[in-house]
Each structure stands twice: as C-alpha cells, then as structure tokens.
Amino acid sequence: MIQLHNVSLAYQKDATALNSITLRISKGEFVFLTGASGAGKTTLLRLLYGALAPSSGQVLIDGQNVSRMTSSQIPLLRRSIGVVFQDFKLLPNRTVFENVAITLEVLGWGRADIGKKVLHILKQMGIESKINLTPQRLSGGEQQRVALARALVNDPKILLADEPTGNLDDANKNQILSIFKDANVRGTTVVVATHDRRLIENSHKRLVTLSKGDIVEQVENQENGCKPA
Amino acid sequence: MNKWKTKKTVVNQPSKRPTLAGEGFLGRTRYYFNRALNNIRQNVFVNVVTIGTIALALLIVSLFLLVFVNMESAAENWSERVQVTVYFDHELSTQEQAAFRGKIGALPGVSQISYVSRDEALKRFKNRLRGQETLLEGVQPEILPTSLEITLKRSSRDTLSVEQFVTALKRMPGITEVQYGEEWVRRFNLFLNFMRLVGALLGAFLLVAVIFIVSNTIKLTIYARRDELEVMSLVGATKFFIKAPYLVEGIIQGGAGAVIAIALLFGLYELFLYNADSFLTFNPVTSGLLFLPVEYIGALLLAGVVLGFVGSLTSLKRFITI
Numbered sequence: 001m002i003q004l005h006n007v008s009l010a011y012q013k014d015a016t017a018l019n020s021i022t023l024r025i026s027k028g029e030f031v032f033l034t035g036a037s038g039a040g041k042t043t044l045l046r047l048l049y050g051a052l053a054p055s056s057g058q059v060l061i062d063g064q065n066v067s068r069m070t071s072s073q074i075p076l077l078r079r080s081i082g083v084v085f086q087d088f089k090l091l092p093n094r095t096v097f098e099n100v101a102i103t104l105e106v107l108g109w110g111r112a113d114i115g116k117k118v119l120h121i122l123k124q125m126g127i128e129s130k131i132n133l134t135p136q137r138l139s140g141g142e143q144q145r146v147a148l149a150r151a152l153v154n155d156p157k158i159l160l161a162d163e164p165t166g167n168l169d170d171a172n173k174n175q176i177l178s179i180f181k182d183a184n185v186r187g188t189t190v191v192v193a194t195h196d197r198r199l200i201e202n203s204h205k206r207l208v209t210l211s212k213g214d215i216v217e218q219v220e221n222q223e224n225g226c227k228p229a
Numbered sequence: 230m231n232k233w234k235t236k237k238t239v240v241n242q243p244s245k246r247p248t249l250a251g252e253g254f255l256g257r258t259r260y261y262f263n264r265a266l267n268n269i270r271q272n273v274f275v276n277v278v279t280i281g282t283i284a285l286a287l288l289i290v291s292l293f294l295l296v297f298v299n300m301e302s303a304a305e306n307w308s309e310r311v312q313v314t315v316y317f318d319h320e321l322s323t324q325e326q327a328a329f330r331g332k333i334g335a336l337p338g339v340s341q342i343s344y345v346s347r348d349e350a351l352k353r354f355k356n357r358l359r360g361q362e363t364l365l366e367g368v369q370p371e372i373l374p375t376s377l378e379i380t381l382k383r384s385s386r387d388t389l390s391v392e393q394f395v396t397a398l399k400r401m402p403g404i405t406e407v408q409y410g411e412e413w414v415r416r417f418n419l420f421l422n423f424m425r426l427v428g429a430l431l432g433a434f435l436l437v438a439v440i441f442i443v444s445n446t447i448k449l450t451i452y453a454r455r456d457e458l459e460v461m462s463l464v465g466a467t468k469f470f471i472k473a474p475y476l477v478e479g480i481i482q483g484g485a486g487a488v489i490a491i492a493l494l495f496g497l498y499e500l501f502l503y504n505a506d507s508f509l510t511f512n513p514v515t516s517g518l519l520f521l522p523v524e525y526i527g528a529l530l531l532a533g534v535v536l537g538f539v540g541s542l543t544s545l546k547r548f549i550t551i
Contacts, residue, residue, distance in 0.1 A: 049463070072467065079465035091457055093271040105260070106466040150464065 001027040001158065001189045002048060007057035009043055017043040019213040020057065025191065027157075030184045032200045033193040035210035041193035044210070045160050048191070049081050050074040062157065079107060082151025082188075086163035088143045090135040090150075096122065097131045100149045107154060121149045125179065141172030148179055152188070159183055161192040165199055173199055257473075265477035275450040276482060282446040283486025283533060284493070286439040291494045291521065291529055293435055295502075297428050298525065299518045304421050311386040311414055313395060316374040316406040320347060329377060329403070336397050338385030345376045374406075388418050440536070447479065447540035448547070455548050462549065472545050476538060483537020487530045495520070 002025040009018040018040045025031050033041045046052040047059050050066050059066040061077060069077060082103075090099050097118055104114045122128040125145040127138075135143050144164060151159060161180070165173040177199060184190045194200065200207055209217040269276045321329070321344065330342050345353075347370035354373070358364055385394065391414050398407050451458075461471045502518045521529075 075462070075465045075467045075470075077465070078463065081465075083463055089456065089460055089463070091460060098267075102460065102466075103464045106461070106464050106470060108257075 001025055001029070001062060002191070003060040005058045007047065007054045007059060009047065009052065010055050016213050021215055023208065023215065025189060027189055028184070028187055030180070030190045030205040031192070032203070032205055032207045033191060033210060034195055034200060034207060036195065039210040040213045041210055042162055045162050045191065045193055048158070048160055049083055050077050079154065080157045082156040082159045084144065084147045084151050084161045084164050086166035088135070088147040090143055090146055092135055095132050095134055096127065096138070096146050099135065099146055100153055103150050103153050117153060121153045125149050140167050141175060144168060144172070144176055145179070148176065152183055156188060158189045158191070163194055164192065165194065165196055177203060261473040261477050264474035265481060268474060268478055269481065272454065275453060279446055279450050279482045280486045280489065283443055283483055283536060284489035286443055287487050287490035287529055287533055288493050290435055290439055291490055293432060294525055295494065295498070295518065295521055297432070298521060300424060300428070302519060304424070305383070307417060308383065308386045309380065311381055311391060311417070313379040313381065313391070313398065313407060313409040315377045315379070315398065315404055316408070317376065318374055320375055332401060333377065333379060333398070336394060338382050338390055338394055339379060340382040341380040343378050345378060347371060347373050347375055350375065388415050443536050444540045444543065448544040451475065451541065451544045451548055458548050468549055471549055475541050475545055479537035479541030480534050481537070483533040483535065484530065486537070487533025490533070491526055491529060
C-alpha cells in the first residue's frame, strides 16, 4: 500500500530531514511512527499525502509514484487519504456538520447523501448531538473526533495522523485510539506519528522509530509478541 | 514520454460513491454560488470590510468622474463661443447670402452659419444696454454693420484650426473684415488642455491607488482565511474547486461595493450638488451639476465586479499551494 525506496529529503542543502529511508507498509496495517521532535515523522507523513516531494528516491502509494504526480493529480490522491493533526485544523466559523461535509462536497456528493453519511459518521464518533455547533464550543477531544470524522467520512484507504493526541487527556487519548483501531479493522491502513510512549505501548502495533532522519528501530506487530527487526 | 505516462495514471477513487446529485455544470455552479453566500454569511466582518473598501474607493473615483464630466460639459458650452464673424458694410441680398453660405460652408470645420441683419444687430445692441436704452435714442440701424456668424465644429475649435479657417476666409473675394477674438480662443484652448492633463494625471493616480488598496484588502481577507484553503486542499479539492467560491464571492463583493458607491454618489448629488450654488457650477448655461451618464454608471459597476474578481484571483494564487 505504502512504499518508500531510498527516500531522502533536504529542506536546505546541508540540513537533511530524511536520509535514504526505505519503508514498506502493507494494506490494512497499523503503524506507529515515533521519535524525538525533529526526527522526521511529520516530514515523512507530508511526503505520503503529497505536500512535499522527496529530493531523491520514490514514494509509492497503491502502486503510484507520488513524487512524479502533477499538481492536478495530487487532489485525486488525497481523496483516498484521510489526515488528522495535533491542532485539528477545523474551520472555526463552520459548524461540525459543515466541517465534516467538506470531504464529501469535494467528491461531488449530493446534499441528501452528504447529510446521511455525515450523520452516520458523527454517530460513530459519539458527537452527533454537537452537529450544529461550531468547533470553539467543543472540548479538545470532541474537536479531534470531528477532525477524525472529516478524515474518515469517505472511507479512505489510508489514514495519516500527526500527533493526534498531543493536546488530549488520557481518557480522550484512549477514545481516539479506539477510533483508529475501528477504522483499521474496517480495512483502512493507519499510520500514526506520535512520541506518546503510552499510546504505543497500549496498542501493541508495529512501531517504526526515527531519529535524525534515519529509521533506527522497527518493532513488528507487537500483538504477536515483540520481534525486533 | 514520462510526463505523458504519469498523466495517464488514474488514482483510485473511494469505492462507495453514491449518485452525484451535485455534479454537472449547473449543479457545480449552484454549489459554488451557495458556498460563496455561506462564506459571506459566516465571515460577515471580513466581507463588510471588503465591500466597504471597494465602495469608498469607487465613490472617490465616481466623485472624480462627476467633476470631470461636468467640466467637460462646461468646456463644451464655453467653446460654443469660439465663433468667427465676417462683417459687411451693406445689407446682403438673399442671393448674396446664399452665395457666401455656399462658399463658406464648403470650408472644412464649419458647423453653422447665421446672418445678422442690421435690425437684428440693433436689437442685440439694445439688449446689451438694457436699463440704459436712452443711450441708443436716435441711433438708426444703418450705422451698424451686417455680419455672418460662423460656428465651428467641435474638432475645429483649437487655436491652429481656427487660424487656418480665418486665413482661408480672408482669401475669399468680397470678405474684408473677419473677427474671432484670437486671444480668447488661445487662452481658452490652453486652459482646456491644462485641465485635461491635470484630470488625466489625477485620474491615473486615483486608479492606481484604488487598485492597490482594494487588492491588498482582498489579499488580507483571504490571508485571514488561509486555513480554509489548506483544509480544502487536504481533503483533495482541486485548485479550481477551492478558488471558485472565492471568485464568486469577489464578484459579489465588487458588485455590491459598486452599487453602494453609486447609491452614495446619487444621495450626495440629490442632497448637495443637484442645486449647487454658482460657485460650484462649472457650466455657465445651467445651474447645478449634471449626474453621471448611464455609460459611466455601467462602467463603474463593471469596474467593481472586475476589481473583486481579479483581486481575489491574484490573492488566491499566492495562498493555494497544492
């Protein structure tokens, strides 16, 4: 599903963010990316949804070379990828419904279908009662669930999350984690970048550790016992 | 070769995609329009600022145009006085009149020729001395000359054309005395050219200032909403899909700004300028100012719409990075 071959990226000539990274994530996998700040987690995610192009190497999503896509093909790629962030990136002057509906409007869905689908996903997230509120009136956990609803409402093949629990308390963290797991069970490939060790330890999933732009450690699916790679 | 190959790649769409009620040209247009109206509703402050700025900017431009239009019409009236008069010491017979009319009419630039008989001349003289008619007691029409008054076409009222015309007149047999107030014509034309130059310079500065102010205001309002642009591009919106509602919004803002500017101008006109005192009046014939002609109002509306559209377009280019 996701393949990186010798991917390097340098923001400036002498400061490399990623050093010749090779990584393969299969369809339906759940992977944690971890590492200290500045290790390259966010950069790696940005490469996956086409916000950055690698300086060298190839990024393949579903067999297609992202680094060679034209700017008119990137939007089509992003329609099959949901992304969530630490700061949620919700639109403050739109309601919860409108924030989630954006994803489907972009796909050209009709109004009635959008209404049904959005209500459905908000019920799954347990925030259907907040449908007409604006994000400012929601708690942090609720806001992140709205962001997740926006990312998942069109059943994307891949869900990318960049420090999704960075602003949340423990109860909310567990709730968000269980939403990731549910999405993963339904077939979505999930990649979560975080430096929250507790989140990783509780979930027993594959772990990729980055440090200064290199992959320094890979722990395969922890559910079947820890197997350092 | 490679480029062609990559263009052929089609990214898989999410599988569950119901009937596309919002697609098709009409559906899309309606979506963009609704989105724009919603944006205006949800960003009232930003829109009030933008529309207000456009309205004020266009109001300044239209006030300038109002002054300019009135100056031009006054100049038109004044230039009616650029008149060439040919004097005769005897009353012309009808045949003589017709002959002169034919010859003079054949010269380029003539708009109108009228004959002033001795009686007519005396009547005008009396009119000028109204209140002191006693001065003219005993004056017989015979002491006054007869004349042909020639009005020139608008394009031939400049100093050089008038002089050429007079030279041609003087060459005609039977014409001895020609008067045209050369000093007045020269000064009037100098003044007119000066006014037009000042007008054009002021107008150009004003236009540049207005474009600068409006485009920067729009840029700031779009900058304030750059998160929206980012989110749209994150969920896979194409550039056009992101831009279209903002462009519609820009057109609405520009149009609304222009309408407000014209309404304000009309209000000012009705309140103060319609019956302006003579010190405000440029036109010696009528009192008060003229309102802008319909073409100018149409042009102002169009200018508003274009300002809004182009301002949004150039600002969006800067903030959409896919």
